[in-house]
Amino acid sequence: MRFRLTDDQRALRAGVRQVLARHFDGEALRAAAGDGGPGGGGVGGGGVGRTVRPAGPDRALWRALGDAGFFALRLPQSDGGVGLGLPEAVLVFEEAGRALLPGPLVATHLAAGVVPGAATGEAVVTAVHGGLVEWLAEADVVRGDATGAVPLRSLDPLTPLHRVPGAASAPDPVATLLTAAEQLGTAGRVCELAAQHARAREQFGRPIGAFQAVAHLCAGMLVRTETARAAVYGAAVTADPVDVAAARLLADEAAVRGARDCLQVHGGMGFTWESEVHLHLKRAWVRTQRAGEVTESEEVLAADLWPGAP
Amino acid sequence: MDLSYTPEEEQFRARLREWLAKTLPALPPAPSPHDWPGRRAYDLGWQRRLYDAGYAAVHWDATPSVRLIFLEETEKAGAPYVGANFVGLLHAGPTVAAEGTDAQRSRWLPPILRGEEVWCQGFSEPEAGSDLAALRTRARRDGDEYVVTGSKIWTSHAEVADWCELLVRTDPDAQKRRGITWLALPMDAPGVTVRPLRTLTGTAEFAEVFLDEVRVPVGNRVGDENDGWRVTMVTLSFERGTAFAGEVVACRRVLGELAVEARGNGRWDDPALRRRLGRLNAEFRALWRLTQWNVSAAEASGGVPGAGGSVFKLRYSHARQELYDAAAEVLGADCLDLDRPWALDRLASLSYTIAAGTSQIQHGIIAERILGLPKGR
Known part of the structure; x- marks a missing residue:
């Protein structure tokens, strides 16, 4: 059994992390999120959930991602792609999730080889899923029917959203899995942030991580992350829709609960705009909407127990 | 991968x-x-x-x-x-x-x-549970023998064991982990008394073992005197490694049986119950992958799993309890009937978050050894 990263996969992960650090570090993240703008509310200011308008996915970054093979990763080499598989794609999207990279990454990746310019990062491609479209105004191409799309004031300052009328189409399992990989990246990152803070922040004369109540919160984050990791990586190997549904549920849980616990560990600072913690939580919430209703994934998993059941 | x-x-x-x-x-x-x-x-x-x-x-x-x-x-x-x-x-x-x-x-x-001799384990004591290194059973050297006095608890199969792997204190003045020694105790030695311990399941799965001036040859000592803590840690990581792999397979089978039962008694039509079982399916699929992940890590390192075993143990023990709570929902009022399947398993599942390191101890291990948080208490 070799259910672990190969040397090539480790190198790929390290390479992607490097590229992302170069093009989109913590400073770039905070700059993208802005300072909320003048008079931009906070609690009581009437502006909770402010409307910072990101300037669209950074085109230079998008092309750099294209050059790095981010979008063409799974295209066959004969079609100018990198020729890698789902496990590699999952590792790459995990890194994107860690870095909180903005933009319709999953949709553009899935458009590679279908929409001209997607593979190279020349085109920004978005897609309708879960009754929502991310980055509609900024994208060059939208896949799915976005007729009648109405902008909404997005809770995530780094993901502009439109609501699309009509019934949501069934989510593509690969899109669901890559989103789960992004959630896994967030889960790992917020666990690290919480542990860092718990080691550094002192109250009552010692690091708060020395208090069991705080330490156990952090340990719980790690347990959820590692369990989700096994589910996500496993689903990347099998590509089985039931495994994908399981990966989605566990990765959503690890990301959302992890980000909330990270916020809690950060105390008052966690509630500020300045801290990056809220950005992880808000993005995690956005991603939970991509793969359709949670209940649908649960029904897929229930039906697997009794294939003859409704 | x-x-x-x-x-x-x-x-x-x-x-x-x-x-x-x-x-x-x-x-x-x-x-x-x-x-x-x-x-x-x-x-x-x-x-x-x-x-x-x-x-x-x-x-x-x-x-x-x-x-x-x-x-x-x-x-x-x-x-x-x-x-x-x-x-x-x-x-x-x-x-x-x-x-x-x-x-x-x-x-x-x-x-x-060859299946000829049974061993039991004499580690925990009434005053040394999670804090195992606080054990007080005393062994005094007398020529070629140790003279052992004290008591052990939670000893499975003590009634039928030939040998007991026993942790004793040989140096009461040393720092607590440094004064412990590992001995093989013959269970038929004079001065050994076994008293069955009835658990909340109604059966005596454990026993207390009382030791009164029991003589154990020095040749039964494994490792050096006062080095027993290190000797023991070799085995404890075994328990948190792949020991539960078979149980995950069993839990997945039970989950399938619950779906059949729920289908039979009509409760499958309740979407909340169905989705609860669906979530458990996700949970146990993930635990099986986590097992395969840990096995692969052990295979790559050539060693036994370390703190990663704590991650699995923690998650699995809670999942097992949730599984049998879901079974109770499937059974309805029948969950109170001990003659129905799963009723007894539900009771037995309560020990999982306690035995082999409580969930609280496992959280502490993860916080300190994986996340590098400062030692608390």
């Missing part, structure tokens, strides 16, 4: 399946849970069959992957559990193999493998 096995591993699986299909129908009926001599004979008989077929030492010298296949296939086939052989095969045996002298290995290991 790869979930496939090598051709050699698949060959092992095929031969094992064939052997199980041939062997299991010929087994005698399982004894009642209250019949301790019957249980001993049954468990040892199973180990003897494994020995004759060449599977006895799979826990010791097979690769982690082969061991995983063994646990998976024996569980799927409904083979007997390791039972009374647990401590010998998974604790005391590996300890003796790793730390014992040649003479000790040839004295104690073959009878474990």
Whole structure:
């Protein structure tokens, strides 16, 4: 059994992390999120959930991602792609999730080889899923029917959203899995942030991580992350829709609960705009909407127990 | 990332399946849970069959992957559990193999493998549970013997054991982990008293062991005097590693049975219950992948799993309790009937978040050893 990263996969992960650090570090993240703008509310200011308008996915970054093979990763080499598989794609999207990279990454990746310019990062491609479209105004191409799309004031300052009328189409399992990989990246990152803070922040004369109540919160984050990791990586190997549904549920849980616990560990600072913690939580919430209703994934998993059941 | 096995591993699986299909129908009926001599004979008989077929030492010298296949296939086939052989095969045996002298290995290991001797474990004490290193059972050196006085608790199979792997305090003045020694105690030695301990399930799965001036030869000591803590840690990581692999397979089977039961009694039509079972399916699929992940890590490092075992143990023990809580919802009022399946399993599941390191201890291990948080308490 070799259910672990190969040397090539480790190198790929390290390479992607490097590229992302170069093009989109913590400073770039905070700059993208802005300072909320003048008079931009906070609690009581009437502006909770402010409307910072990101300037669209950074085109230079998008092309750099294209050059790095981010979008063409799974295209066959004969079609100018990198020729890698789902496990590699999952590792790459995990890194994107860690870095909180903005933009319709999953949709553009899935458009590679279908929409001209997607593979190279020349085109920004978005897609309708879960009754929502991310980055509609900024994208060059939208896949799915976005007729009648109405902008909404997005809770995530780094993901502009439109609501699309009509019934949501069934989510593509690969899109669901890559989103789960992004959630896994967030889960790992917020666990690290919480542990860092718990080691550094002192109250009552010692690091708060020395208090069991705080330490156990952090340990719980790690347990959820590692369990989700096994589910996500496993689903990347099998590509089985039931495994994908399981990966989605566990990765959503690890990301959302992890980000909330990270916020809690950060105390008052966690509630500020300045801290990056809220950005992880808000993005995690956005991603939970991509793969359709949670209940649908649960029904897929229930039906697997009794294939003859409704 | 790869979930496939090598051709050699698949060959092992095929031969094992064939052997199980041939062997299991010929087994005698399982004894009642209250019949301790019957249980001993049954468990040892199973180990003897494994020995004759060449599977006895799979826990010791097979690769982690082969061991995983063994646990998976024996569980799927409904083979007997390791039972009374647990401590010998998974604790005391590996300890003796790793730390014992040649003479000790040839004295104690073959009878474990052949299914001739049963071992039990004398670690915990009434005043030393999670804080195991606080144990107080005293061993005083007297010539070629130790004279041991104290008491042990939570000792499984003590009533039918031949040997007890015993942790004793040999230096009361040293820092608490430094004054502990590992001894093999013959259970028939004068001064050993075993008192069954009835658990909330109603059966006596554990016992208390009282030691009153019991004489143990110095030759029964494994490792150096006062080095017993290190010697013991070799075995404890075994328990948190792949020991639960078969149980995850069993839980997944139970989940399928719950769906059938719910379908039969109409509760499957309740979407909330159905989705609860769906979530548990996700949980146990993930736990099986986590097992495969840990096995692969162990295989790559050539060692036993470390703190990663704590992640699994923590998650699994809670998932198991949730599984049987869901079973209670499927059963409705029948969940109160101990003659119904799963009612007793639900009670037994309550020990999982306590035994082999409580969930709170596991959280602490993860916080300190993986996340690098400062030592608390």
